Amino acid sequence: MSAGHHHPIYRPADTPVHRLPPQCKLAAVVAFAVFVVATPRERFWAFAVDALLLAAVAAAARVPAGVIARRMVIEVPFVLFALAIPVIGTGERVQVLGLSLSAPGLWAAWNILAKATLGVVASILLAATTEPRMMLLGAERLRLPRLLVQIATFMLRYLDVILDQMRRMRIARESRGFVARDLRQAPVLAKSAGALFIRSYERGERVHLAMLSRGYTGEMPTIRDISATGRDWAMAGMLPCLAAATALLAWSTT
Amino acid sequence: MTSGSPSLTVSRLAYAYPDGTQALYGVDLTIERGERVALLGPNGAGKTTLVMHLNGILTPGHGTVEVAGLPVRADTLREIRRRVGLVFQDPDDQLFMPTVREDVAFGPANLGLRGAALDRRVRDALERVGMLDAIDRPPHHLSFGQRRRVAVATVLAMEPEILVLDEPSSNLDPASRRELAEILKSLDVTVLMVTHDLPYALELCERSLVMSEGVIAADGATNVLLSDERLLTAHRLELPYGFAVPAQPG
Amino acid sequence: MHVPDGFFDVPVSVGAGVFAAAGVAVCLRGAKRELDDRTAPMAGLVAAFVFAAQMLNFPVAAGTSGHLLGGALAAILVGPYTAVLCVAVVLLVQAFFFADGGLTALGVNITLMAIVTAVVGWVVFRLITRGAPRGRATLVAASFVAALVSVPAAALVFTVLFWLGGTAPIELGSVAAAMGGVHLLIGLGEGFITALTVSSVLAVRPDLVYGARGMARALTLRTAEGEVQVGQAAPEAPPAGIGLRPVLVGGALVAVLLAGVFSFYASGDPDGLEKVAADKGLSAQEKPHAVENGPLADYAVKGVEDQRLSGGLAGVAGVALTVAAGGGVFYVIRRRRRLTDGMTPANAQ
Numbered sequence: 001m002s003a004g005h006h007h008p009i010y011r012p013a014d015t016p017v018h019r020l021p022p023q024c025k026l027a028a029v030v031a032f033a034v035f036v037v038a039t040p041r042e043r044f045w046a047f048a049v050d051a052l053l054l055a056a057v058a059a060a061a062r063v064p065a066g067v068i069a070r071r072m073v074i075e076v077p078f079v080l081f082a083l084a085i086p087v088i089g090t091g092e093r094v095q096v097l098g099l100s101l102s103a104p105g106l107w108a109a110w111n112i113l114a115k116a117t118l119g120v121v122a123s124i125l126l127a128a129t130t131e132p133r134m135m136l137l138g139a140e141r142l143r144l145p146r147l148l149v150q151i152a153t154f155m156l157r158y159l160d161v162i163l164d165q166m167r168r169m170r171i172a173r174e175s176r177g178f179v180a181r182d183l184r185q186a187p188v189l190a191k192s193a194g195a196l197f198i199r200s201y202e203r204g205e206r207v208h209l210a211m212l213s214r215g216y217t218g219e220m221p222t223i224r225d226i227s228a229t230g231r232d233w234a235m236a237g238m239l240p241c242l243a244a245a246t247a248l249l250a251w252s253t254t
Numbered sequence: 255m256t257s258g259s260p261s262l263t264v265s266r267l268a269y270a271y272p273d274g275t276q277a278l279y280g281v282d283l284t285i286e287r288g289e290r291v292a293l294l295g296p297n298g299a300g301k302t303t304l305v306m307h308l309n310g311i312l313t314p315g316h317g318t319v320e321v322a323g324l325p326v327r328a329d330t331l332r333e334i335r336r337r338v339g340l341v342f343q344d345p346d347d348q349l350f351m352p353t354v355r356e357d358v359a360f361g362p363a364n365l366g367l368r369g370a371a372l373d374r375r376v377r378d379a380l381e382r383v384g385m386l387d388a389i390d391r392p393p394h395h396l397s398f399g400q401r402r403r404v405a406v407a408t409v410l411a412m413e414p415e416i417l418v419l420d421e422p423s424s425n426l427d428p429a430s431r432r433e434l435a436e437i438l439k440s441l442d443v444t445v446l447m448v449t450h451d452l453p454y455a456l457e458l459c460e461r462s463l464v465m466s467e468g469v470i471a472a473d474g475a476t477n478v479l480l481s482d483e484r485l486l487t488a489h490r491l492e493l494p495y496g497f498a499v500p501a502q503p504g
Numbered sequence: 505m506h507v508p509d510g511f512f513d514v515p516v517s518v519g520a521g522v523f524a525a526a527g528v529a530v531c532l533r534g535a536k537r538e539l540d541d542r543t544a545p546m547a548g549l550v551a552a553f554v555f556a557a558q559m560l561n562f563p564v565a566a567g568t569s570g571h572l573l574g575g576a577l578a579a580i581l582v583g584p585y586t587a588v589l590c591v592a593v594v595l596l597v598q599a600f601f602f603a604d605g606g607l608t609a610l611g612v613n614i615t616l617m618a619i620v621t622a623v624v625g626w627v628v629f630r631l632i633t634r635g636a637p638r639g640r641a642t643l644v645a646a647s648f649v650a651a652l653v654s655v656p657a658a659a660l661v662f663t664v665l666f667w668l669g670g671t672a673p674i675e676l677g678s679v680a681a682a683m684g685g686v687h688l689l690i691g692l693g694e695g696f697i698t699a700l701t702v703s704s705v706l707a708v709r710p711d712l713v714y715g716a717r718g719m720a721r722a723l724t725l726r727t728a729e730g731e732v733q734v735g736q737a738a739p740e741a742p743p744a745g746i747g748l749r750p751v752l753v754g755g756a757l758v759a760v761l762l763a764g765v766f767s768f769y770a771s772g773d774p775d776g777l778e779k780v781a782a783d784k785g786l787s788a789q790e791k792p793h794a795v796e797n798g799p800l801a802d803y804a805v806k807g808v809e810d811q812r813l814s815g816g817l818a819g820v821a822g823v824a825l826t827v828a829a830g831g832g833v834f835y836v837i838r839r840r841r842r843l844t845d846g847m848t849p850a851n852a853q
Contacts, residue, residue, distance in 0.1 A: 009601060026600070033607035037509050037517070074604050078508045089673045104673040111671055115510025116606060123603035132601060133352075145532050151593045154548020155555060157350065162556050194704025201549050201712065206347040208545035209311050213340040214361035214412060215332065268725055268734065271711060280725035316725070316734050 009071070011128045016235070017061035018129045021228035022138025024236035029126045031240035033119045035247045041111040043250035047118065053242055054121050061129045071124045078116055082109040132156050137226050157207065162200045169196060259323030261287045261416045261444035262308065266317035268468075269303060277303040279468035280317065285416070287322075290438075290445040292455035292476060295465035296490035301448045304465070305418055308446075309338035322415045336365060339414030339443075343421040345401035349393040354385065354404050357393060361412040379411035380404075383437050399430025403437065416444040423451045452480055452493050464489050478502045506598065507613055507662075509606030516669030521611025527619045528592055534585030538714065546712060550578045551590040555597065557697065571690075573658060575621025576629070576651040577698040580643075580715040581705070584626035591618035612665060616658045625654035629715055643716055644703040651698035655691035659683040 012018075017025075032053075039046045058068060089105025096106075130138070136156075140149045262285040270276040277300045285291050295301050306312040307319050310326045319326040321337045342348045351357040358376045367375060380386040383403040393401055402422070409417060422438070423431050431454070438445060438458055449455055455462055455476055462479050464472035466489045472479055479485060480499040486492065493499070512520070535547075554574030574594070578587035592614045598604040605613045632646035663680045666672075670679070702713060710716055725732040 029600075030607050033509055037606075037608045038514065071603065074602060075508070078506075078511075085672045085674065088678065090675055091673050102673060108672040112508060112510045116508030119509035119606045119608070120603040123600060123607065127601045127603065135600065145528075147532055147535060148528075148589060148593055148596070151547045151551055151589055152597055154545050155551035155590075155593055155597065158545075158549045158552035159555060162552050166556070194701045197549075197553055197701055197705055198708050200553070201546065201709070203347070204545050204549050206342060206344070207350055209306070210340070210342050210348045211350070211360075212311060213309055213335055213338070214408065215335050215364035216360075217332070217364065266725065279731075 009127045010131050011063060011067065012131075013062055013129075015061050015129070017057060017125075020129075020236050021141075021226050021232050022130050022134040023141035023226070024138075024228050024232050025126055025130055026135065026138045026142060028236040028239050029122050032122050032243050035240060035243040036118045036122075037115050039115075039243075039247040039250050041107060041114070043253065046246045046250035047114045049246045050118050050243055051121075053239055053246075054118065054125065057125055057239060058121075061125060063125060063128045067128065068121060068124050072117070072120055075116060075120050079113065082112045082116075085109045085112075134226065141226065141228075154204070154208075158200060158204045161203050161207075162196065165196055165199050165203070169199075259320070260284050261289070261322055262446065263320040264304070264307070264317070267304070267307060267314050267319060268316040269307065269312060270315055277468055278307075278315075281465075281468070281470055283463060283470055283473070285444060285446060287444055288442075289461060290459045291447070292459040292462040293446060293448045293465060294450070294452065294455060294462055294479075294489075294491055295471075299465045299489075300468040301465050302420065305340065305420060305446075305448060308416075308418055309335050309340055336412050337415035339409030339412055339417045341402075341405050341409050341417065341419045341422065343424060345393075345398070345405040348405040348408060349401060352392055353390055354380070354393055354396075355389045357404065358408050358411050361408060365412065375411050375413075379407040382410055382441065383407045384433070397430075399426050399433065402426065402430070402434065406434075406437065410441070410443075414443060416446060417441065418446045418448070420448045421450065422447060423449065423454045450491075452491065453497055456480055456499065464491070475502070506595075506605030507609040507616075509608050511606070511609060511671060512612055512665060513669040513671055516665055517608050517611060519611075520615045520665065524592070524611040524614035524619065527588060528614065531585040531588040531592075535583075535589055538583035538586045547582050547586050547590050550574075550582050550587070551593050551597075553701075554578060554591060555594045558594065558598070572694055572697055573617050573621045573655055573690075575618060575623075575658075576625025576647070576654040576694070577701060579622045579626040580629055580647050580650065580698070580702055581713055583714040584622050586714075587622040587626070588618045591622060594618075616662055616665075620658045620661050621654040624657040625650040628653045633715065640703070640706050643706060643713070644699050647702040647715075648695040648699035652691045652695035655687045655694050656684055659687035 032050075036047075036050055039050070058065070085108050086101040086105035087099075089102030089108065091102050091104040093100045094103045094106070095101075127135075133156075136149055136153055139152070140146065262283070264281050264283045267278050267281040268276070269278040279300075281300075281304055293301055293304070303312065307314060307326070308321070310319075310328075310331045313328075314326075321334055324330055324333060324337070326334050349357050351360055355376055358379055359372055362372055362375045377386060377389070380389055383406050385400060385403050385407060388396060388400065388404070393404060396404065406417075406419075419438075422434060426434065435454065435458055438447075445459070447455065447459060459476050462472075462474065462476040463470050464479060464485065471489055472485055477499055480493065481501045554572065554577070557572040557574060573591075575587060575591050578590045581587075582590065595605060595610065595613050595617060599607055599610055599613075629646045629650035632649060633642055636642045636646070660680075660683075663676065663683050666679050667676050702715075705712055706716060725734055
């Protein structure tokens with residue numbers, strides 16, 4: 001079980017953004033999301049500024065736009081929902097391209113799309129520049145309860161086990177002529193869910209026993225030092241501070 | 255540490271899994287300091303269940319386990335796990351850190367070692383299994399035999415009282431098998447080796463225990479036990495084709 | 505469904521955040537009793553399993569997507585407290601590592617998908633398994649119903665939150681209908697997956713199912729003199745299984761609180777729905793003060809009207825009646841069971 005430390009979502013590189021201690025980046029991204037949500041939705045320019053801020057971070061971290069765009073598909077279900085709001089929304093109607101749309105619905109859709117997109121991109125940048133393991137260490141530094149960090153640690157480790165088992169079981173199924181074409185095959189897949197659970201558990205249980213046998217008590221020994229300096233905090237703080245300034249300016253001009 | 259007591263004492267150990275299946279039916283055994291002992295037995299004899307009791311992963315339903323005089327209890331678990339070094343059958347279960355260095359450091363770091371002392375412990379353990387060159391490589395880039403040696407190093411780094419190996423020779427090619435045997439012979443610790451590989455037991459261990467149906471069915475010199483054909487057949491043990499142990503006097 | 509940033513207004517996001525944090529804090533304390541050496545990785549596995557299952561996101565209708573919520577499954581496998589932590593961890597990891605679900609909406613997401621599903625699922629599961637004869641079939645059936653009920657329950661709470669502080673101007677009725685309908689369907693799927701998983705785990709490793717913790721049987725010693733029966737040594741830290749009582753009491757308190765608070769706001773204002781809709785309209789945007797937009801803020805400054813107070817009291821009374829009725833049924837069932845149990849020969853230990 002060697003995986004877990006190189007996740008496809010992480011893009012290894014050596015940039016100032018990658019080098020920042022994880023706890024600084026985590027705090028910065030959360031603060032950024034809060035300030036974006038607190039920005040009034042009528043100030044289009046404010047969201048443009050926030051987007052530019054993220055673009056600057058992406059450039060500094062050398063994360064290509066294509067990568068960000070590909071990962072933004074996570075947003076699709078809510079984009080569809082947001083697009084539906086003006087159609088099914090209540091309130092004053094306006095005509096757009098021959099469609100009767102709800103004006104407050106349009107505002108709501110814009111609000112959700114803009115804020116959600118900025119939040120999603122900020123998270124994508126965080127994950128692309130921070131190793132999952134470092135992220136957990138950072139979370140621990142930020143005083144996230146240890147039990148939660150521990151569960152998350154196991155979860156990431158088991159995720160590899162589960163995905164690996166899923167792959168093996170799929171190969172085993174397909175080598176015996178099973179193809180998942182439509183819903184009729186669902187029961188077979190559902191039944192493999194239980195088997196998947198047991199297999200993954202038993203594999204993960206052995207890893208855990210190995211850890212316990214070597215004195216593991218719920219805390220990963222931190223061999224690498226990840227303490228943050230004032231400069232680190234100042235650098236990470238630039239993003240949320242600029243977003244806060246933008247939000248303030250947007251409020252004051254209303 | 256009480257240096258006079260045997261490395262391992264197990265008495266009247268019985269255990270049933272939570273689903274009700276009983277695996278151990280009163281195991282008694284003693285292993286003296288410095289002994290190398292093989293634990294032989296067919297699949298399902300309870301060998302793995304017994305091993306899980308040795309460092310407190312399973313809690314006895316009845317009976318006791320003592321490691322160098324220290325009983326295995328909830329309040330002694332930390333020290334017990336330092337004293338009992340368990341090497342799992344699949345090295346991939348044992349190696350979970352990104353580099354060999356971090357993996358070997360995991361145990362001693364859990365014991366509170368840091369800095370230069372930790373580094374020395376790691377290098378020393380890797381040196382003993384001949385894997386010092388691989389210190390900064392990711393474990394999954396090593397061969398299976400090398401991974402098993404690193405797995406042994408991860409446990410040696412804890413400076414255990416007793417080394418417990420589960421099927422150490424399984425899946426090894428002949429050269430790796432021989433290399434591992436040489437490493438094990440060179441170590442100055444008590445060894446309990448769970449195995450189906452009877453020639454390996456004969457080569458490495460003077461004494462063997464045969465486990466069957468949840469109890470120790472036989473205990474004696476390895477060459478005596480392995481030349482007793484009736485005993486082997488009764489407990490589903492078989493020597494490889496063409497391999498024979500001459501009958502021992504007595 | 506993972507709520508993104510910007511979907512709920514600030515008061516509801518903050519309120520849900522406080523509620524979620526408090527809930528997680530309670531569960532952290534409670535989980536210490538459920539977790540031990542062996543179950544800690546189980547929690548991680550359940551989290552990973554829920555995570556993997558949630559990756560299979562399929563569109564249901566109107567842009568909503570359905571996937572396993574997993575709270576009920578987790579509660580049955582690792583106990584309710586740990587379950588909340590598991591699903592909360594899944595949501596945290598999804599938000600931070602995979603950008604799924606807004607960071608500012610974490611409170612809402614944890615409340616809906618971790619706390620509501622796990623607590624509702626567990627309460628339903630325990631009510632059924634306590635009332636019916638214990639056995640694998642009962643456990644599986646109870647798992648199905650628990651999971652089935654937990655999903656629309658989360659949808660219901662979502663609707664309530666939406667009514668309190670949703671930013672989209674959609675009629676509450678259509679939200680409730682859409683959420684309810686869609687999530688009843690999702691609930692069926694959830695029920696099947698949960699029941700199948702619990703059933704197959706029960707078949708192979710019943711010791712892994714928290715909801716099926718049984719009793720230890722006597723052990724046999726094979727000695728030279730023959731076989732001897734001995735009792736199981738008591739486990740050093742008895743797994744103090746969380747009783748149903750704290751969950752029920754907690755649930756009742758929350759129900760009373762919700763009913764009281766919500767009927768307090770709702771009953772006095774017959775056209776509350778239209779009011780929310782109008783609040784969200786363009787007219788309200790002329791002075792957009794996010795904090796003042798939510799009905800929480802709006803209503804809080806208004807004086808207490810008798811009609812409202814009475815409405816709130818009525819809500820509390822309604823919940824109390826329901827709880828009393830449910831409790832009565834429950835009590836009768838238990839008494840009857842105890843009577844029948846008493847007639848069977850006493851089982852060992």
